[in-house]
Amino acid sequence: MNSRSSELFAAAQKIIPGGVNSPVRAFRNVGGEPFFVDRAKGARIWDVDGNEYIDYVASWGPAILGHAPAVIVDLVRDVASRGLSFGIPNPFEVELAQLICEWMPSIEKVRFVNSGTEAAMSAIRLARGFTKRDKIIKFDGCYHGHSDSLLVKSGSGALTHGQPDSAGVPQAFAGLTISIPFNDVDLVRKALNENEIAAVILEPVPANAGLYFPRENFLSILREECTKHGALLIFDEVMTGFRVARGGAQEIYGIKPDLTTLGKIIGGGLPVGAFGGRAEIMDQLSPNGPVYQAGTLSGNPLAMAAGLAQLRELDRINAWKILEEFGAQLEELMPKNDATTFHRIGSMFCLFFAPGPIVDLASAKRSDLKSFAKFFHGSLKRGVYFAPSQFETGFISTAHTPNDIERTAEIVREVL
Numbered sequence: 001m002n003s004r005s006s007e008l009f010a011a012a013q014k015i016i017p018g019g020v021n022s023p024v025r026a027f028r029n030v031g032g033e034p035f036f037v038d039r040a041k042g043a044r045i046w047d048v049d050g051n052e053y054i055d056y057v058a059s060w061g062p063a064i065l066g067h068a069p070a071v072i073v074d075l076v077r078d079v080a081s082r083g084l085s086f087g088i089p090n091p092f093e094v095e096l097a098q099l100i101c102e103w104m105p106s107i108e109k110v111r112f113v114n115s116g117t118e119a120a121m122s123a124i125r126l127a128r129g130f131t132k133r134d135k136i137i138k139f140d141g142c143y144h145g146h147s148d149s150l151l152v153k154s155g156s157g158a159l160t161h162g163q164p165d166s167a168g169v170p171q172a173f174a175g176l177t178i179s180i181p182f183n184d185v186d187l188v189r190k191a192l193n194e195n196e197i198a199a200v201i202l203e204p205v206p207a208n209a210g211l212y213f214p215r216e217n218f219l220s221i222l223r224e225e226c227t228k229h230g231a232l233l234i235f236d237e238v239m240t241g242f243r244v245a246r247g248g249a250q251e252i253y254g255i256k257p258d259l260t261t262l263g264k265i266i267g268g269g270l271p272v273g274a275f276g277g278r279a280e281i282m283d284q285l286s287p288n289g290p291v292y293q294a295g296t297l298s299g300n301p302l303a304m305a306a307g308l309a310q311l312r313e314l315d316r317i318n319a320w321k322i323l324e325e326f327g328a329q330l331e332e333l334m335p336k337n338d339a340t341t342f343h344r345i346g347s348m349f350c351l352f353f354a355p356g357p358i359v360d361l362a363s364a365k366r367s368d369l370k371s372f373a374k375f376f377h378g379s380l381k382r383g384v385y386f387a388p389s390q391f392e393t394g395f396i397s398t399a400h401t402p403n404d405i406e407r408t409a410e411i412v413r414e415v416l
């Protein structure tokens, strides 16, 4: 291939490890080479060779209004002209914090950081500081970013690349993290009984090893058990927050976690993360309390303004109703057969190349990765960009149209 993308990829590989700045982008799980983006607008992406794609990756979630929505771009342009970063408080931080606390009532106080990784890492430190305990429980296949304590049996890129436990994570750190199969309440109870646990962290709807769901009562049992044992319950809603509902997965399932981590959507496409929860816990953070946490670019005015514009627009158009309709349409049109399982919640979806039921990492891993790779490339060739890994989740945006979804389903049927 003598395309501009492959020239760029060849150049990138010489000076960037694997040619990418985040591993899944390298297409290793599906083979071939990534394309390089020229521009994106709405539900469409154009690569540097002029190919057009209907996009279901949405920058891995943030682009819930589609790419480059005018409400965000216009505001960011205006805010940028007044300064890019101050390291001094700005009004957008307060407005975005107020909005988040209002929409997610379990969050009484919130602090902004620059990525989901940072949010989860900081929430864990805070939970340890608050409870004065060291051990944490997580679930196999749940991804909470790439900090040392959390990169144990995690999902997403680490899973795709067959290295669930990263080199470079000291055994002593990993030893403080207990990882349990999702949906297994007996093992959670046992781990809580036998250990002093600071926190139980999970994606309430796991979406980094494909997409699967909590069993009936799983989340409420976790809530009860955490309270009983004095452990904090942390919902990682970096992906589901403001995506599956206005108040995130915690609103849908009616559970109040002690701490919540956020990211992706709340930055409107700019780098952001946040963690928040009960005031009593959050006040353990510096400068109020002894748990240290800081960031040069945290609360950056562009990111805060972009997030604020995005959240307000979601609310103004009642995006969650639109997204549910689009999701239901895609589900309805998906071909049904014994070899595949289609999972969906709102605008998040995953087509597993495995028969159901898929309820945890072990069942997700039954997927036929060769078939997935063929499906991925067949779709891409026909102009539909799904995530380049079986173990990722697809996203519909409000910028997709019923026509886009119909066309997508047609292509899926043809490729299958």
Ligand SMILES: *Cc1c(COP(=O)(O)O)cnc(C)c1O
Residues within 6 Å of the ligand: 114, 115, 116, 117, 118, 120, 143, 144, 145, 146, 203, 208, 236, 237, 238, 239, 263, 264, 273
């Ligand atoms: C994406 C993601 C993260 C990590 O966020 P980054 O911004 O990539 O560091 C953490 N948790 C969940 C659930 C995520 O989906």
